[in-house]
Amino acid sequence: MPHSHDQSEVEEEQLHFSNVITTFQNYAQYSLSANNRRRKDFYTLPKPDQDLLSSLGYKAKLDQVDAAIAANADFLSEVVSDPEIFGHDLSSVTEDEPSAESHSPMNDSPMDHSHERVSSGHSHSHGHSHAHSHDGAPRIRRRYKPTDFDMDKLRSTLKQFVRDWSVEGREERDACYKPMKDALLLHFAGIPATERGRVRVLVPGAGLGRLAHDVAGLGFTCQGNEFSHYMLLSSHLILNRTDKISAYTIYPYVHSFSNAASDEAMLRPVTIPDVLPSGLPDGVDFSLVAGDFEEIFGADGNEPQAGQWDAVLTCFFIDTAKNIVNYLRIIHQILAPGGVWVNMGPLLWHWENNTTNDPSIELSLEEVKNLARAIGFRISNERTIDTTYTSNAQGMLGYVYHAAFWTATKI
Ligand SMILES: C[S@@+](CC[C@H](N)C(=O)[O-])C[C@H]1O[C@@H](n2cnc3c(N)ncnc32)[C@H](O)[C@@H]1O
CATH class of the missing domain: 1.20.120 (Four Helix Bundle (Hemerythrin (Met), subunit A))
Structure with missing residues (x-):
């Protein structure tokens, strides 16, 4: 770090x-x-x-x-x-x-x-x-x-593997990652594919790294950022230590018997990965940086990041902020003039009701957009995308987020 x-x-x-x-x-x-x-x-x-x-x-x-x-x-x-x-x-x-x-x-x-x-x-x-x-x-x-909380995180990590690295996760990825990649390609449509390596894309809260990987696969220089040890250890296995498609078989849905439509649905194996990360074209610049987004990219003592990024992609990330003002300010600051911020996700404020006395600012969607404008973004391409998140596709219960999507350019 x-x-x-x-x-x-x-x-x-x-x-x-x-x-x-x-x-x-x-x-x-x-x-x-x-x-x-x-x-x-x-x-x-x-x-x-x-x-x-x-x-x-x-x-x-x-x-x-x-x-x-x-x-x-x-x-x-x-x-x-x-x-x-x-x-x-x-x-x-x-x-x-x-x-x-x-x-x-x-x-x-x-x-x-x-x-x-x-x-x-x-x-x-x-x-x-x-x-x-x-x-x-x-x-x-x-x-x-x-604790039960720790184990819950671990079980969620298994489901995160399905989202990011299985054939079954494709539907969720198509709903979440595809519109983001499309917006990125559209914004940089003037740059020939062979020169995309000049465009630097940051993916904060990268999870298991699939979005960042796929962006690198398009030829962009891409860095994911993540601070969870569960995620970092897990993505390390897939990204750096796996050389075979379907190398592993996991059973992510066996931990709860509730809302199981059938035994087969609960016991079904999921194989990962569906693609080989080591198969990225030669010369592609793809990396993950471990640590807190605000610490690494925040202004305090770290001016060198200012203006260094051409795009920031936040997928199910901005609601992890304790102080959303700081998140948006950092995104704005690290973007180069004319740079693009593509956002996709709900506003499930992670720190709301925390028991650790951490501050938490919880804005409505309308307020977040107004804040973004006040900070210096022009928002376009706004829509709502219905999507699940690490949901058991064969379960009897499924949450659907009406996720907000937008492209914002730094004015
Ligand atoms: C809801 S998950 C989304 C993961 C991924 N973007 C996806 O769509 O699957 C939010 C991620 O952000 C990470 N995260 C939360 N706060 C962070 C911070 N301050 N710095 C870096 N990563 C953070 C979490 O560990 C988690 O992996």
């Missing part, structure tokens, strides 16, 4: 990263135990009811869900098998009892909560096992216990 952080910020970041890794590692145990609750409930029923349900295949389905969770766990452990690339020394935060054995999460029986074993399965380049407290004494940090 281009900014210098003080020591406590670095430590906090490192701890958070380590907790995310632990969440990935605990996925199997957590999810199997949730499924085992169903099994236990089944056995509380009168025998005739059990027999009836078994004849419908209910019990067999629970076993199939266990197998699907096992497959997901294999995939997720692949995602975190190379955490050192993020430059964090995990040695001080992923180990505690020195005798802890390395194990695959799959070894944990769903019934077995008695001994939460510690995985030291991810070897680290700096192999010291304990941190030191301020007085210099070795400090044994307890292994983090992921």
Whole structure:
């Protein structure tokens, strides 16, 4: 990250990263135990009811869900098998009892909560096992216990893979990413395809990177920006460590039995990726920068970014702002004169009702557009696009966003 952080910020970041890794590692145990609750409930029923349900295949389905969770766990452990690339020394935060054995999460029986074993399965380049407290004494940090909230994020990450990197996600991508790419192509229609590399496009809140990847695929120079460790670890696997189409099979819909139209719909496998990121044409400039959008691109001490971007594409991103004024001001500032900002998404203000006392400014769509005009944008090409977001296409429940779309030019 281009900014210098003080020591406590670095430590906090490192701890958070380590907790995310632990969440990935605990996925199997957590999810199997949730499924085992169903099994236990089944056995509380009168025998005739059990027999009836078994004849419908209910019990067999629970076993199939266990197998699907096992497959997901294999995939997720692949995602975190190379955490050192993020430059964090995990040695001080992923180990505690020195005798802890390395194990695959799959070894944990769903019934077995008695001994939460510690995985030291991810070897680290700096192999010291304990941190030191301020007085210099070795400090044994307890292994983090992921919360329901952490696990929810991890399950969402699996669905995000469907959105960005599966055949099934194509419909959502066509609704969200295609109009953005079309607007970009239209704005730079005067530039021959062979010279698009001169046009620098930024995609803040890039998620798993598909939009940024596809923009680079059109020949533009493109950088994604993302700060979630879940997303960064996951996109790293697909973008840098995958060399086969359909290399992985995941089961993103096995975690809830609610609103399942059929067993097949719930248990269906999804293969990823649908394209090979390494297949981008030679010479294409495509990168991802890790860190907070406001810190990296904000004005404070970072004037070199001013006027450096020809386009900024925000997809389901602007509502992640605590202070939307700052987001729009930064977008305006980093754009070159005549540069274009293409936006697509709802206004699901992420910090509304936060419990951490963070400030949150929540404007209506009309206010956001007026703010954009006041900051110096001319808005055109406005429309509403109905779209889902990481929705289970075969479920009985689906949210549809009436997402706002516009192209805005810096005046
Ligand atoms: C709703 S998701 C959209 C992801 C992607 N654009 C898509 O359409 O699939 C919002 C993304 O923005 C990221 N994000 C939120 N605040 C951010 C910030 N301040 N800096 C960088 N990324 C941020 C989140 O981690 C998340 O991946």
